Ligand SMILES: Nc1ncnc2c1ncn2[C@@H]1O[C@H](COP(=O)(O)OP(=O)(O)OP(=O)(O)O)[C@@H](O)[C@H]1O
């Protein structure tokens with residue numbers, strides 16, 4: 386486990402999703418992460434997890450950052466940004482390095498990881514993460530943390546996550562246009578997993594499935610390491626479009642119907658339940674059986690879980706996921722999602738809420754906030770890792786996960802904080 390930052394640093398996670406931008410501001414101290422402020426703003430600038438309109442995205446980021454910093458009482462300068470989209474790929478790689486002093490040091494680990502990332506990558510792609518799965522020291526394998534072990538040869542198996550450079554650059558460009566510095570660009574499902582998984586689940590094997598508006602993200606943990614990650618470009622918005630087309634109702638009404646009356650499994654809906662469907666273009670609303678709505682939703686949800694199952698089967702790791710599946714992302718709030726997932730995936734399923742944080746957690750209590758909270762946890766670990774490395778490895782490059790330094794964030798004037806307290810009083 387990477388140590389957390391030691392004293393009072395402000396860390397900001399910025400989840401730029403297909404339906405919303407969510408900025409989470411936290412103070413990281415010792416082992417604890419305290420949420421100080423949250424800004425959530427609808428966003429129409431992305432398509433299927435990829436920035437498609439810079440201006441719209443910038444506007445949503447600005448608004449989300451503004452409300453998060455007002456609530457938190459700090460000026461936000463640096464953020465950890467999430468990235469998703471079907472362009473993300475992961476592949477296996479490995480590396481070997483000599484153990485310089487007979488005992489593995491942090492420097493040896495950095496060198497072996499640098500070796501593992503030295504594989505040819507297409508010119509239009511960049512490496513986002515080098516995720517160690519296991520280390521070997523001489524003939525001993527299955528090692529999680531090799532530092533301090535005696536030997537002459539250090540090996541590592543990693544999962545390399547790459548992204549289209551243009552997509553990553555657009556995320557950075559949007560943040561920079563808001564006057565922000567991007568400390569790191571983090572794969573969204575990696576952040577979500579950080580927020581919702583327990584160490585035990587990671588250890589015995591688990592799949593995280595984050596079903597957002599535009600994408601369904603998959604991440605597999607096996608033996609405590611990340612074994613696979615991929616992004617499927619289908620999500621809750623496809624369900625909404627199906628409803629809009631099937632019931633001939635506007636998208637906004639289709640989304641409302643889905644949230645209020647939708648169900649993923651038709652057989653969970655009683656035959657006599659009715660809903661009112663608003664018409665398009667001035668047509669009067671009409672009544673229809675709730676079963677009709679679930680009959681539209683069910684095939685799309687089935688498709689999503691069937692693709693997830695196929696992806697898991699293709700990795701050959703299905704049997705190693707003893708802890709089953711953790712569902713997260715806003716679309717899993719749809720009634721019947723866990724039950725349907727259990728049927729199709731043939732594994733135990735639970736809904737994952739963000740955990741392991743203190744402060745105003747009620748504002749991020751929902752599966753749709755897993756990525757935002759996870760980005761903060763990722764940032765806290767990156768800062769902690771960097772702090773731990775500082776005295777010993779002055780001559781080696783910093784860890785990949787914490788290449789970009791977190792700048793300290795300035796306090797904002799007292800007058801602006803008072804706005805936050807007024808808001809809190811009004812809200813609770
Ligand atoms: N109560 C609910 N019932 C059903 N669906 C819901 C509910 N609440 C939210 N959703 C759906 O969840 C989706 C948004 O989820 P989320 O906020 O996780 O997505 P996002 O992070 O913006 O998108 P992505 O991660 O795909 O880029 C939308 O399709 C929305 O309609």
Ligand SMILES: [Mg+2]
Pocket residue numbers: 402403573597598714756
């Ligand atoms: Mg999301």
